[in-house]
Amino acid sequence: MTDQAMPSETTADLWTSIDALLTWLDTDQPVDGREGVLLRILKLSEEVGEVAEAVIGATGQNPRKGVTHTWEDVQGELCDVVITALVALRTLTPDTREVFARHLERVTKRSLGTALTKDGADSAP
Known part of the structure; x- marks a missing residue:
């Protein structure tokens, strides 16, 4: 595993895919x-x-x-x-990205005692 952050285009593709899967699942759901x-x-x-x-x-x-x-x-x-x-x-929630990012930051800070910066490098709390 690498310490580098996920490239932003991969992150965008991830959330685009999640939205597309949600739309697909919401079509013709029996319940x-x-x-x-x-x-x-x-x-x-x-x-x-x-x-x-x-x-x-x-x-x-x-x-x-x-x-x-x-x-x-x-x-x-x-x-x-x-x-x-x-x-x-x-x-x-439609705010999935933000909810997930905030929660990941809290878990990371609580577990590692650090917060991740946007470029993926660790910074002191």
Whole structure:
């Protein structure tokens, strides 16, 4: 992993993709309203379960099945969790970018005792 910040064009693509996925999911949903929002959030549990299944499969922990997944499968499932979480967050607020950025800054500062500057370098609190 690198200490450098995500390039701004990648960040823009990320949020554009999240908005597009939200629009796609909102089209022809069998359940909408409050229940639809709750189901979208619950989708995270399904995705996390798929991470667990992939880890078990990558380590061969199920003797009946053996090795059924790769660590690349685990990476993909973790990406699905992140995407699903961002879509769920976007479902709750149009200010997703700002909400996520503020929360990431708080967690980073609380955990590392530093705040990240816009260029990705650490600065003292």
